[in-house]
Amino acid sequence: MHPKSTPWLFRLLILGSLLLSHCSTLGERVKIPSVTEQAPTNVWSALLQVTPVPYTTALPAAESTALDGTYARFDPNPPQWWSCLRCADYRPAGGAWRLQFDRGVMRVYYEVTGWHSLASYSVSGDRLYLFNDPYCKEASGEYRWNLSDGELVLQALRDPCSFELRGKNLSGGGWEACPDSPAAQAPRGCTDQMVEALPTLIAPEGVSLDVRQADVRFGEPKPERIVYPNLEGFPQLETTRLAFSDTSIPYGTNRVLWKEHDWVQVTTDDSVSSMGVQFRGDYVIGWARVLFDGQEIWRGDTSRIWSELKVHGGYIEVSDFQPGENTLRVERLDVDSRPVVVAFFGFNH
Secondary structure, eight states, rough: OOOTHHHHHHHHHHHHHHHHHHHHHHHHTTTTHHHHHHOHHHHHHHTTTOOOOSSSSOOOOOOOOTOOOEEEEEEOOOHHHHHHOSTTTTTSSSEEEEEEEETTTEEEETTTTOOOEEEEEEEETTTEEEEBBBTBOOOOEEEEHHHHHHTTEEEEEOOOTTTTTHHHTSSSOEEEEESTTSSSOOHHHHHHHOOSSOOOOOOOOOOEEEESSSSSSGSOOSSSSSOOOOTTTTTTTEEEEEETTTOOEEETTTTEEEEETOOOEEEOOTTTTEEEEEEEEHHHHHOEEETTEEEEEEEEGGGSEEEEETTEEEEEEESSSSSOOOEEEEEETTSSSEEEEEEEEEEOO
């Protein structure tokens, strides 16, 4: 090797090392945790075991304050998790939020995505001070607080954390106090819904029911025809009629069911021998039930039917039914704040 080439080689090696390090950091930033990691009970239980790190400020004494307790708030706006590859930390969004102040430790949890954080806090009169938040290690926030009739109201006086999103989130509405007794009536978001994780299948007499762990567009057998549940801009089959609730949300070719009674359905003529519905999204898609001609045939967590390469969902198909006009309907179950994403209906003739 020529002696003069050594410095250039050394520089290239350093540059390569920096690029690899940068790529690794980017990969960590956009990493999507698995369903197991994001199971609500697991996330909250794990968060309760964690305490802040004194990044710039010493941890406060572990003493109770006048605002200590657990609080919840339900934002009725759409969660809009689908509109960002990596949503900004503390971004206000629809769904259930939980907030806890416990002897110098603040914890916050968003039910839809499982996002969570924690920080240190101290109280002086009607002032609340936040610090040691891992999402803004060097920033601190100051709030005015008031707790009256079981509602905590926070007013952000100064909080640059996460481009001021933490302040907008925490002061975006009142927080209802969660009761100490689990048996008491709790505001929505106070507790995790304990439900059976496995789906329930009920095949009507004389009808076959199949749950396929896949996106059936990319395997065999494929549906002969597909109807997308968003009418606007997408051709539909003349032999089908599509209907959906007014509050359901069109997104691309998909339809997002998020309100408590959201639904989408398709009705076919007597030329169809089988019909199915494809659920498809990431780990945040939630609970639904499927009905065939008004009878429930399946209910469960759509994110747990199948997953591959961070895509979750599955295909519920009915066949061997009597010829005639038949309707396949999907309804969102209000188990938690997660939306249900219907990708398409499939048919064979």
